[in-house]
Amino acid sequence: KIREYNWEVKYEYKSPDCFRKQVITINGLSPGPTILAQQGDTVIVNVKNKLITESFAIHWHGIRQRGTPWSDGTAWVTQCPIGPGDTVTYEFKADRPGTYVYHAHYGMQRTAGLYGSIQVSLPDGVEEPFAYDFDQSILLNDWYHQSTSAQATGLTSIPYMWVGEPQSLLIQGKGKFNCSSVTLPTNICNTTNPECSPYVITVIPGKTYRLRIASLTALSALSFQIEGHKMTVVEADGYNVEPFEVDKLYIYSGETYSVIVKADRDPSRNYWATTNVISRHPNTPPGLAIFNYEPNEPQQSPPTVPPAGPVWNDTADQFAQSQALKARQGYIHTPPPTSDRTLVFLTTQNTINGYTRWAVNNVSLDTPETPFLIALKYNLPNAMDQTPPPDTYDSLNYDINNVAKNKNATSSTAIYRLKFNTTVDVIMQNANTMKISHSETHPWHLHGHDFWVLGNGIGKFDLKEDTKKFNLVNPVMKNTVPVFPFGWTALRFQADNPGVWAFHCHLEPHFYLGMGVAFEAGVEKVGKLPSFIMGCGQGRGL
Numbered sequence: 001k002i003r004e005y006n007w008e009v010k011y012e013y014k015s016p017d018c019f020r021k022q023v024i025t026i027n028g029l030s031p032g033p034t035i036l037a038q039q040g041d042t043v044i045v046n047v048k049n050k051l052i053t054e055s056f057a058i059h060w061h062g063i064r065q066r067g068t069p070w071s072d073g074t075a076w077v078t079q080c081p082i083g084p085g086d087t088v089t090y091e092f093k094a095d096r097p098g099t100y101v102y103h104a105h106y107g108m109q110r111t112a113g114l115y116g117s118i119q120v121s122l123p124d125g126v127e128e129p130f131a132y133d134f135d136q137s138i139l140l141n142d143w144y145h146q147s148t149s150a151q152a153t154g155l156t157s158i159p160y161m162w163v164g165e166p167q168s169l170l171i172q173g174k175g176k177f178n179c180s181s182v183t184l185p186t187n188i189c190n191t192t193n194p195e196c197s198p199y200v201i202t203v204i205p206g207k208t209y210r211l212r213i214a215s216l217t218a219l220s221a222l223s224f225q226i227e228g229h230k231m232t233v234v235e236a237d238g239y240n241v242e243p244f245e246v247d248k249l250y251i252y253s254g255e256t257y258s259v260i261v262k263a264d265r266d267p268s269r270n271y272w273a274t275t276n277v278i279s280r281h282p283n284t285p286p287g288l289a290i291f292n293y294e295p296n297e298p299q300q301s302p303p304t305v306p307p308a309g310p311v312w313n314d315t316a317d318q319f320a321q322s323q324a325l326k327a328r329q330g331y332i333h334t335p336p337p338t339s340d341r342t343l344v345f346l347t348t349q350n351t352i353n354g355y356t357r358w359a360v361n362n363v364s365l366d367t368p369e370t371p372f373l374i375a376l377k378y379n380l381p382n383a384m385d386q387t388p389p390p391d392t393y394d395s396l397n398y399d400i401n402n403v404a405k406n407k408n409a410t411s412s413t414a415i416y417r418l419k420f421n422t423t424v425d426v427i428m429q430n431a432n433t434m435k436i437s438h439s440e441t442h443p444w445h446l447h448g449h450d451f452w453v454l455g456n457g458i459g460k461f462d463l464k465e466d467t468k469k470f471n472l473v474n475p476v477m478k479n480t481v482p483v484f485p486f487g488w489t490a491l492r493f494q495a496d497n498p499g500v501w502a503f504h505c506h507l508e509p510h511f512y513l514g515m516g517v518a519f520e521a522g523v524e525k526v527g528k529l530p531s532f533i534m535g536c537g538q539g540r541g542l
């Protein structure tokens with residue numbers, strides 16, 4: 001079947017957390033419309049850019065884009081940004097069931113509100129291995145009052161102006177900023193504005209719910225919980241996982257989970273659904289929604305105080321959830337037993353000519369003038385740097401637990417070229433930032449593929465010993481995975497999707513500052529590129 005959507009993208013004033021701000025909307029909405037498809041459907045999205053003076057690109061996060069690498073929507077990797085006034089058509093196959101998202105992928109534009117959910121259901125007659133009565137998408141986000149361009153300008157200025165912690169957390173686009181903490185006229189900040197009434201999840205007593213929870217935060221790692229209710233995790237990034245019960249779900253930017261919740265508590269009252277910042281020292285109040293039992297008043301505040309979130313820096317507990325994720329029996333995709341190439345990626349915070357950047361093996365990714373897919377498909381060698389970035393780092397001499405002696409890095413538009421159909425291991429190694437005794441959690445997202453998560457640990461990855469401990473029996477497959485402070489995460493994937501694909505930290509400021517790479521495989525097999533991606537650099541007129 002074909003699922004066709006017509007979208008207009010434009011700025012509107014919105015007050016998602018009671019503070020009025022210019023927000024990028026789709027058909028007047030942020031979050032935008034949910035894309036609903038069935039496995040095997042073709043999704044067509046006609047998007048008109050009505051931003052007047054700004055371009056964009058939209059990434060379909062978790063959709064592999066097999067056969068349509070030009071529809072991946074990643075500015076400078078798979079396409080030129082779409083200019084004001086243009087209408088373009090993204091077309092792709094929803095080839096796997098599961099929970100996915102879409103979002104802007106140009107500069108830090110995701111932070112302006114251009115995002116939404118994608119639900120891909122199973123074909124008729126095929127059943128999930130878990131039962132539920134109703135299905136609902138819940139998008140979690142963090143929210144800044146400063147505009148995207150002001151944030152981006154600060155990050156690329158000398159001195160560096162860090163974006164800081166977000167002002168609020170949004171649950172399905174709704175949050176509550178404490179307007180009385182600032183002196184602003186009530187037309188700019190007003191907590192009684194109905195636009196920022198809490199999001200309500202309405203349930204029927206006794207029924208079972210599948211909540212499809214996704215995080216598209218700019219910066220924050222989150223925990224999510226529903227007061228008094230246990231949640232059973234059943235899906236992660238489109239794959240069935242061996243069910244496990246939690247009272248709070250840790251979720252990192254770019255991840256999606258399905259949890260099963262039973263509405264089996266005292267139905268005479270409502271409950272809080274809350275989200276809290278974890279992994280970074282929080283300076284953002286929790287996000288609150290109402291878990292409403294019918295027929296209680298939806299907006300009726302629960303009689304209790306919202307449950308406290310988990311301790312923000314309990315890395316062991318966060319790590320434990322990652323360890324608990326296993327492929328579900330009967331749904332295991334067994335990884336190849338060995339890999340053809342191993343990339344060891346040390347990720348660091350650096351300076352380049354006085355600017356703060358992030359780098360992989362000391363190379364910070366620069367944006368080319370001609371998107372990689374166009375440059376490689378048309379063999380335009382002077383469109384990008386040709387010196388291959390390094391496969392590994394000097395692990396013998398690099399101390400991941402201390403600030404680097406030499407903080408300098410280089411920047412480059414060179415990418416990794418993988419042999420088509422080979423198996424590639426990527427070891428993500430986290431290190432100390434430029435601040436003493438400080439390392440952050442980074443969620444890494446791979447475009448165009450899902451990867452097996454073979455293992456993770458705290459400390460420096462030991463190529464000999466840790467490789468032996470890889471889980472080759474029932475590793476979960478994902479498209480986004482956290483790498484914990486001072487820790488490592490090992491991934492394996494098959495370079496079997498012709499195209500050029502970004503692999504990057506999903507935190508907006510970090511990718512913007514170069515924390516990513518691009519992988520090419522089988523680009524000669526890519527079909528004719530559509531003209532809508534070609535409007536910049538050497539792609540013009542080809």
Ligand SMILES: O=C1O[C@H]([C@@H](O)CO)C(O)=C1O
Nearest residue numbers: 162349433434435440509510
């Ligand atoms: O990229 C970052 O910069 C700041 C800090 O390291 C310097 O201000 C921070 O917390 C980041 O994640």
